[in-house]
Amino acid sequence: MIYLDNAATTKVIPESAQGVSYAMTEAFGNPSSLHGMGVEAERLISFSRRQILSAIGVASGSSDYDVIFTSGATEANNTAIFGIASEYGKRKRRIVTTAVEHPSVEEAFCRLGKLGYEVVTVFPDESGQISAQALIDAVNENTCLVSAMLVNNETGYILPVASAFEAIKRRYPDCITHSDCVQGFEKIKFSARKLCADIITLSGHKIHAPKGIGALCIKKGIRLSPLIYGGGQQNGLRSGTEPVPLIYGMGKAVSALTPTIAERYAHVSEINDYARSRIESIGHIISGQDASPYILSIALPGFKSETLLHFLEARQIYVSSGSACSKGKKSSVLEAFRVGEKYIDSVLRLSFSCETAKSDIDALVQALKEAVGTLAGIKN
Numbered sequence: 499m500i501y502l503d504n505a506a507t508t509k510v511i512p513e514s515a516q517g518v519s520y521a522m523t524e525a526f527g528n529p530s531s532l533h534g535m536g537v538e539a540e541r542l543i544s545f546s547r548r549q550i551l552s553a554i555g556v557a558s559g560s561s562d563y564d565v566i567f568t569s570g571a572t573e574a575n576n577t578a579i580f581g582i583a584s585e586y587g588k589r590k591r592r593i594v595t596t597a598v599e600h601p602s603v604e605e606a607f608c609r610l611g612k613l614g615y616e617v618v619t620v621f622p623d624e625s626g627q628i629s630a631q632a633l634i635d636a637v638n639e640n641t642c643l644v645s646a647m648l649v650n651n652e653t654g655y656i657l658p659v660a661s662a663f664e665a666i667k668r669r670y671p672d673c674i675t676h677s678d679c680v681q682g683f684e685k686i687k688f689s690a691r692k693l694c695a696d697i698i699t700l701s702g703h704k705i706h707a708p709k710g711i712g713a714l715c716i717k718k719g720i721r722l723s724p725l726i727y728g729g730g731q732q733n734g735l736r737s738g739t740e741p742v743p744l745i746y747g748m749g750k751a752v753s754a755l756t757p758t759i760a761e762r763y764a765h766v767s768e769i770n771d772y773a774r775s776r777i778e779s780i781g782h783i784i785s786g787q788d789a790s791p792y793i794l795s796i797a798l799p800g801f802k803s804e805t806l807l808h809f810l811e812a813r814q815i816y817v818s819s820g821s822a823c824s825k826g827k828k829s830s831v832l833e834a835f836r837v838g839e840k841y842i843d844s845v846l847r848l849s850f851s852c853e854t855a856k857s858d859i860d861a862l863v864q865a866l867k868e869a870v871g872t873l874a875g876i877k878n
Contacts, residue, residue: 502854509706519743521747527539529542530821540551549713550713550749554692554715566713568714582643586721590717600680648693649792653793676699680699681790683704683705687791696716696717702751711747776859782798782799791851795845797841797846803845818849819845
């Protein structure tokens with residue numbers, strides 16, 4: 499089995515699985531309970547918060563940021579966007595985002611547009627790039643929120659978040675900045691401070707932790723209205739008993755991965771370069787050279803993505819036909835990036851991990867060559 503769909507989800511690493519098991523079978527107390535079992539459960543949550551904050555460059559003991567755990571990045575993005583709009587959007591009704599965001603951001607902005615907010619969407623330019631200046635120019639004194647992802651989930655394109663947010667905060671210090679960093683976290687090195695992001699969205703299952711857990715890192719002083727009301731857990735921002743096993747599983751994954759980020763980046767960069775060199779002769783490379791090495795989008799013109807995907811699946815090679823987050827929809831993101839019409843229906847997204855080997859790429863290329871020969875014969 500060759501798994502090249504790590505941008506969709508990842509295999510849980512042993513450290514994370516062991517953490518989940520411990521929290522489920524031994525430290526299974528309710529973290530709101532006052533007895534020892536509750537105290538131990540709360541300790542696991544605190545550990546996970548510290549690991550996440552450290553991974554985004556927040557010094558131990560600092561009170562600059564807090565972490566709120568959610569059911570995943572979709573809930574985290576919705577909490578950030580609707581929470582900011584509710585708190586800051588009564589007078590400032592302008593909100594800014596890009597045309598290449600994850601659906602959980604795109605659809606949230608669409609909903610706010612229907613509620614009367616002025617939604618400004620920044621598109622890539624003729625070369626398929628989103629410039630920092632375009633984001634800066636979209637913001638004015640009536641803007642309460644600007645949201646831009648760090649790494650695009652379909653192509654690996656890295657947005658100029660740091661330079662844009664730094665200029666925006668300097669010009670409009672009251673404008674709240676939010677970045678969906680799901681595809682960058684534990685893959686490319688960044689810090690909350692250098693991003694100038696007031697709120698950062700993270701996901702567990704994209705970093706070898708379980709599904710069902712995500713996090714919002716929120717700068718102290720930022721006000722959010724909650725989506726969920728109840729017992730007031732997590733400072734009232736996300737009521738409901740915390741899923742300690744999932745939280746601890748995410749914390750243990752972060753703890754294991756953070757020390758190896760440079761080593762893993764180097765390995766995946768080598769794999770990405772090798773894949774490009776092997777695929778160029780049979781297909782078209784969509785992802786730019788300066789994209790995240792963890793994602794490589796390619797196209798085989800004349801062959802439908804879904805057909806290619808199932809051909810590879812029959813050989814136990816697993817890839818994605820674009821994003822795995824929007825089933826059956828044509829990619830508006832690829833259109834926004836100005837991917838040519840002859841390529842857009844044949845895009846495959848390859849996404850790597852530290853376990854990906856060159857032999858996996860060799861097997862993929864061989865299977866793609868077989869696919870071209872076999873499917874071309876059927877078409878003729």
